[in-house]
Amino acid sequence: xxxxxGDPQGLWEAAGRLDDLIExxxxxxxxxxxxxxxxxxxxxxxxxxxxxxxxxxxxxxxTAAIGQLTRATRATKAYADALETAQTQETTLTLRHESxxxxxxxxxxxxxxxxxxxxxxxxxxxxxxxxxxxxxxQRELEDLQRQVTLARRHYQSELSASKPPMMVWDKGxxxxxxxxxxxxLLKKGAATVKLWTTSRALAKAPRGADVTKLLAAYQASVKTxxxxxxxxxxxxxxxxxxxxxxxxxxTGIAGAIAAARPGWKDMQTGGGYGGVRGYITGQAGVAEVAxxxxxxxxxxxxxxxxxxxxxxxxxxxxxxxxxxxxxxxTSVGGVGTLVGKTLDDLDESGQxxxxxxxxxxxxxxxxxxxxxxxxxxxxxxxxFPVNPLPDLRLxxxxxxxxxxxxxxxxxxxxxxxxxxxxxxxxxxxLR
Amino acid sequence: xxxxxxxDDLQRSSKALRRSATRVVxxxxxxxxxxGKIEVACxxxxxxxxxxxxxxxxxxxxxxxxxxxxxLGGATFAAGTAYAGADGVVATAVGTAS
Numbered sequence: 001x002x003x004x005x006g007d008p009q010g011l012w013e014a015a016g017r018l019d020d021l022i023e024x025x026x027x028x029x030x031x032x033x034x035x036x037x038x039x040x041x042x043x044x045x046x047x048x049x050x051x052x053x054x055x056x057x058x059x060x061x062x063t064a065a066i067g068q069l070t071r072a073t074r075a076t077k078a079y080a081d082a083l084e085t086a087q088t089q090e091t092t093l094t095l096r097h098e099s100x101x102x103x104x105x106x107x108x109x110x111x112x113x114x115x116x117x118x119x120x121x122x123x124x125x126x127x128x129x130x131x132x133x134x135x136x137x138q139r140e141l142e143d144l145q146r147q148v149t150l151a152r153r154h155y156q157s158e159l160s161a162s163k164p165p166m167m168v169w170d171k172g173x174x175x176x177x178x179x180x181x182x183x184x185l186l187k188k189g190a191a192t193v194k195l196w197t198t199s200r201a202l203a204k205a206p207r208g209a210d211v212t213k214l215l216a217a218y219q220a221s222v223k224t225x226x227x228x229x230x231x232x233x234x235x236x237x238x239x240x241x242x243x244x245x246x247x248x249x250x251t252g253i254a255g256a257i258a259a260a261r262p263g264w265k266d267m268q269t270g271g272g273y274g275g276v277r278g279y280i281t282g283q284a285g286v287a288e289v290a291x292x293x294x295x296x297x298x299x300x301x302x303x304x305x306x307x308x309x310x311x312x313x314x315x316x317x318x319x320x321x322x323x324x325x326x327x328x329x330t331s332v333g334g335v336g337t338l339v340g341k342t343l344d345d346l347d348e349s350g351q352x353x354x355x356x357x358x359x360x361x362x363x364x365x366x367x368x369x370x371x372x373x374x375x376x377x378x379x380x381x382x383x384f385p386v387n388p389l390p391d392l393r394l395x396x397x398x399x400x401x402x403x404x405x406x407x408x409x410x411x412x413x414x415x416x417x418x419x420x421x422x423x424x425x426x427x428x429x430l431r
Numbered sequence: 432x433x434x435x436x437x438x439d440d441l442q443r444s445s446k447a448l449r450r451s452a453t454r455v456v457x458x459x460x461x462x463x464x465x466x467g468k469i470e471v472a473c474x475x476x477x478x479x480x481x482x483x484x485x486x487x488x489x490x491x492x493x494x495x496x497x498x499x500x501x502x503l504g505g506a507t508f509a510a511g512t513a514y515a516g517a518d519g520v521v522a523t524a525v526g527t528a529s
Contacts, residue, residue: 006474014468021461028451028500035448038440039507051506058499065496069462072485076469083474152475159469159481164492272477 003145004086011080018073022066029062064165075158082151089144097137104130153324160344161337189362191224256296259350263288263313271320281316288313288349295354300362307354314345445507452500459497462489 036055040048107127111120198218205211266285270278287309294306318338321328328334346352466486470479 004474007472010468010472014465014472017461017465017468021458021465024454024458024461028455031447031451032500032503035444035503035507038444051503054499054506055503058496058503061496061499065492069489079473152473152478155473156475156478156481159478159485162485164488269476272475 002087002090003141004083004090004148006083006087008080008084008087011076011083015073015076015080018069018076022069022073025062025066025069029059029066032059032062061165068162068165072159072162075155075162079151079155083148086144086148086151090141093137093141093144097134097141100130100134100137104134150324153321157321157325157328157337157341160341187224191221194218195221255350256292259348260289260292262345262348263292263310266313271317273320277320277323281320284313284316291351292349295351300358303354303358307351307358310346310349310351310354313349314342314351317345318342442508445504448507449501449504452497452504455493455497455500459490459493462486462493 032055036052040052104127107123107130110123111127115123194217198214198221202211202214202218205214263285266281267289268285269282271281271285272278273281291306291309291313294302294309297303297306318341321338321341325334328338343352463486466482466489470482470486473479473482
């Protein structure tokens with residue numbers, strides 16, 4: 001098998017086509033600029049502003065696309081060049097290796113023939129020389145292999161970074177959405193747990209005890225849980241629909257298969273590495289597949305363990321990348337690329353939301369049973385109805401009357417929730 | 432008529448923009464071909480996988496870009512036509528139309 005496999009000519013052709021494409025986009029940009037300037041010279045009013053904005057957005061998209069395509073073209077040319085040089089070197093070294101192997105066979109045959117001691121000594125010296133030359137050629141071939149692997153990893157890294165800018169924007173939005181989910185879960189999950197513990201503490205409090213702090217915590221939790229904007233209510237009701245739940249489970253299975261695919265590939269191929277690195281990468285692939293399965297369970301600890309397994313796999317990939325291209329660690333851009341690609345790995349295996357799922361399951365376990373069974377009240381019956389606590393499965397339950405379950409009247413200084421209660425506790429995340 | 436930009440200028444410009452937009456329509460195919468070629472020629476399964484993914488995503492992204500380009504071309508053409516019409520009406524009204 002060739003060390004420098006590949007078709008440099010094909011790569012040059014592809015780079016040429018990308019150059020043509022970039023030129024087309026540049027020409028188009030100039031044309032848009034000229035056309036828009038002409039159109040706007042005597043055109044005023046609201047529609048002209050909309051037109052100008054659309055044109056500016058279009059030019060900006062084209063500029064970003066040109067930048068990313070230029071990066072891909074530059075990387076392709078550099079790789080084609082490296083591959084061409086490597087193939088020439090490989091041909092030379094392979095020919096030399098074949099010649100030395102033939103010489104070796106000849107000398108070994110000569111050594112087997114009966115001859116005088118002087119000729120034998122010459123043959124032995126020749127044998128040592130051929131062996132030494134062969135070792136040098138083999139070392140050079142190994143060096144070449146390393147250089148080609150490095151060039152390939154670098155090219156792969158550059159290509160991966162040459163995604164369309166529109167995708168980069170989508171990814172940014174996606175990460176922002178995931179961040180928002182975490183924030184919401186942390187805030188509302190903590191409020192749910194607090195509500196549960198304080199309601200139990202309040203119910204158990206002896207008659208006449210000072211419960212001001214407990215009530216403050218209770219009211220604060222209720223306030224946090226009620227802070228979901230009303231416009232989200234229809235979405236939450238839709239999310240709690242049983243039919244949608246079944247659809248969610250079905251897509252969850254398909255998602256699990258897709259998420260386990262990168263690990264499965266590493267299991268089969270060892271990530272393209274040989275020796276110890278190939279073995280470790282293969283085992284990391286096993287961990288990824290196991291992690292994806294574990295994160296599909298209901299147990300928060302199993303989900304957490306699954307998340308750790310997949311993180312270990314992503315870290316192994318990051319280490320492999322760093323060994324392949326140590327320059328990644330020498331610049332801020334390189335470190336950013338490394339972090340970005342590790343995040344991509346985690347995202348590809350569906351793990352960025354795992355922490356959120358584990359938190360939700362932990363909150364569910366912590367507040368089990370929900371709603372908490374209120375013990376027999378030691379206080380007089382409050383002058384308002386004691387409502388059942390909202391269903392944990394729904395973010396926004398039906399409109400409920402007056403106050404949430406409080407075994408005591410309103411406290412001065414704290415807001416009284418006299419209006420309809422629109423939203424319940426922690427947001428569900430459908431699988 | 433003291434126009435710094437004549438209707439002819441605008442129509443010429445809109446034609447150029449539409450021609451340019453039509454050229455941009457071919458870019459998704461070019462990108463797909465180029466990245467497909469890289470997939471075949473790079474000689475490394477990992478690079479081939481990345482190139483295959485890029486072929487699809489660049490084709491989609493450039494298709495969206497060419498849609499916007501066609502929209503802009505159409506808008507400029509409509510503006511040019513309306514402008515020329517208005518200019519003709521004004522020119523006729525002041526008796527300078529031939």
